[in-house]
Amino acid sequence: MINPHPGLPELQYVKPASLVEASKFLAEHENTAKPFSGGTDSFVRLRDGVLKLDYLVDVKGLDGTNELSFDPQKGLTIGAAVTMNRVAAHPDVIKHYPNLAEAATSVASYQLRNRATIIGNICNASPAGDTIGTCMVMDGVLRVHGLDGIYSVPLNAFFLAPGRTVLKPGDVVVSITLPVPQEGFIGTYKKLGRNMIGDLSIVGVTVMGYPCNESPSGYRFRIALASVAPVPFEALKAEAALAEKNITEDLIAEAAKVAMESVTPIDDVRGSARYRKFMVRNLTREALTEVWKKLNK
Ligand SMILES: Cc1cc2nc3c(=O)[nH]c(=O)nc-3n(C[C@H](O)[C@H](O)[C@H](O)COP(=O)(O)OP(=O)(O)OC[C@H]3O[C@@H](n4cnc5c(N)ncnc54)[C@H](O)[C@@H]3O)c2cc1C
Structure with a gap:
C-alpha cells in the first residue's frame, strides 16, 4: 500500500x-x-x-567543492556543491559555455535547480541526466578524492550501468573541469519530456559542432544521447559519418539515422522503445541542422 x-x-x-x-x-x-x-x-x-x-x-563545504571558475588555459571548473542555477547564471558560463547553461536550465524547475548540482546529476548515473551529454561532448574530466588522494576520471569512462560508476568506496567527486571549448563552436541540447518543464527526458540529444581542419568535411560534430541506453553515451558512428564528407541535408539525415541505430532504449512510463528510437532520429536531425546553420552564418 x-x-x-x-x-x-x-x-x-x-x-x-x-x-x-x-x-x-x-x-x-x-x-x-x-x-x-x-x-x-x-x-x-x-x-x-x-x-x-x-x-x-x-560533502558541501569540503575543499574545492564550492569552486566555480574559468581559466583561459584550463577551462571551467565546477565544484560538487555548485548548484545548477549558479552554473547557468555565471557570466563565464554564459559567454564560453552557453550550451551548458541551456542543458542546466532544462532540469526540472528553478526551485529544484537551487539545490541540484551538476556533480550530483553525473554521480547519480541516471541514463536521463540532462547535463551529462554536454559535459561529455566537452570532454569533461572529474577530479575525485579517494583513500589514496586525488585522481582524475574522464567523464567518457565514468559510467558502468544505470546508477553505477567507476567510483570506489571512499571516493568523493570534488569537481569537474570542462576544457576551453573549440574555437567557433556551437552547441545545443534537445530534450523531449512529457511536459515543457519539470520532467525527466524521454530522449535527450546533445550536439556540438566546430570548424576542424583535420576532418575531410571541414567540421567536427559531437553527439551525446540520453535516456536511450543503460548509460548516457556518445554516438561515435554518427559523428564519424559527419566528418567524412561535405555536410549536406542528406548527410545530416543519414547521420541522424545512424544515431538512431546506435540506441538500445526500453519501454517505460515515459515512452515506448520504438517511439524513443524515432525521436532520437528526429531530434538529432533537428539539433544537427540548427548547429550547422549557426556555424554557417
Ligand atoms: C522533482 C524532481 C525533478 C527532477 N527533474 C530532473 C530533470 O529534469 N533532469 C535531470 O537530469 N534530473 C532531474 N531530477 C534528478 C535530480 O534533481 C538531478 O539528478 C540532480 O542534478 C541531482 O543533484 P544533487 O546534487 O541533488 O544530487 P544528490 O541527491 O546529492 O546525489 C545524487 C547521487 O550522486 C551521489 N553524489 C552526490 N554528490 C557526490 C559527490 N560529490 N561525490 C560522489 N558522489 C556524489 C550521491 O551519493 C547520489 O547517489 C529531478 C529530481 C526531482 C526530485
Missing part, C-alpha cells in the same frame, strides 16, 4: 571536516553511508525506500 505520509527514515547526518575524513568515513561505512550534494536525488530515493542508509555524508 502507498504510504500516505511519506517521510525520510531515521539516519545520521555526517559533516566531515576534510576530504580525507570524508573518504575515510565513506570507506569504513561502505554499505551504509553515501555522499550527497544537493540531495534532490538522494532524499527522494531514501523517502521511497529504494535507498537504505544509516549515514548521509554532506
Whole structure:
C-alpha cells in the first residue's frame, strides 16, 4: 500500500571536516553511508525506500567543492556543491559555455535547480541526466578524492550501468573541469519530456559542432544521447559519418539515422522503445541542422 505520509527514515547526518575524513568515513561505512550534494536525488530515493542508509555524508563545504571558475588555459571548473542555477547564471558560463547553461536550465524547475548540482546529476548515473551529454561532448574530466588522494576520471569512462560508476568506496567527486571549448563552436541540447518543464527526458540529444581542419568535411560534430541506453553515451558512428564528407541535408539525415541505430532504449512510463528510437532520429536531425546553420552564418 502507498504510504500516505511519506517521510525520510531515521539516519545520521555526517559533516566531515576534510576530504580525507570524508573518504575515510565513506570507506569504513561502505554499505551504509553515501555522499550527497544537493540531495534532490538522494532524499527522494531514501523517502521511497529504494535507498537504505544509516549515514548521509554532506560533502558541501569540503575543499574545492564550492569552486566555480574559468581559466583561459584550463577551462571551467565546477565544484560538487555548485548548484545548477549558479552554473547557468555565471557570466563565464554564459559567454564560453552557453550550451551548458541551456542543458542546466532544462532540469526540472528553478526551485529544484537551487539545490541540484551538476556533480550530483553525473554521480547519480541516471541514463536521463540532462547535463551529462554536454559535459561529455566537452570532454569533461572529474577530479575525485579517494583513500589514496586525488585522481582524475574522464567523464567518457565514468559510467558502468544505470546508477553505477567507476567510483570506489571512499571516493568523493570534488569537481569537474570542462576544457576551453573549440574555437567557433556551437552547441545545443534537445530534450523531449512529457511536459515543457519539470520532467525527466524521454530522449535527450546533445550536439556540438566546430570548424576542424583535420576532418575531410571541414567540421567536427559531437553527439551525446540520453535516456536511450543503460548509460548516457556518445554516438561515435554518427559523428564519424559527419566528418567524412561535405555536410549536406542528406548527410545530416543519414547521420541522424545512424544515431538512431546506435540506441538500445526500453519501454517505460515515459515512452515506448520504438517511439524513443524515432525521436532520437528526429531530434538529432533537428539539433544537427540548427548547429550547422549557426556555424554557417
Ligand atoms: C522533482 C524532481 C525533478 C527532477 N527533474 C530532473 C530533470 O529534469 N533532469 C535531470 O537530469 N534530473 C532531474 N531530477 C534528478 C535530480 O534533481 C538531478 O539528478 C540532480 O542534478 C541531482 O543533484 P544533487 O546534487 O541533488 O544530487 P544528490 O541527491 O546529492 O546525489 C545524487 C547521487 O550522486 C551521489 N553524489 C552526490 N554528490 C557526490 C559527490 N560529490 N561525490 C560522489 N558522489 C556524489 C550521491 O551519493 C547520489 O547517489 C529531478 C529530481 C526531482 C526530485
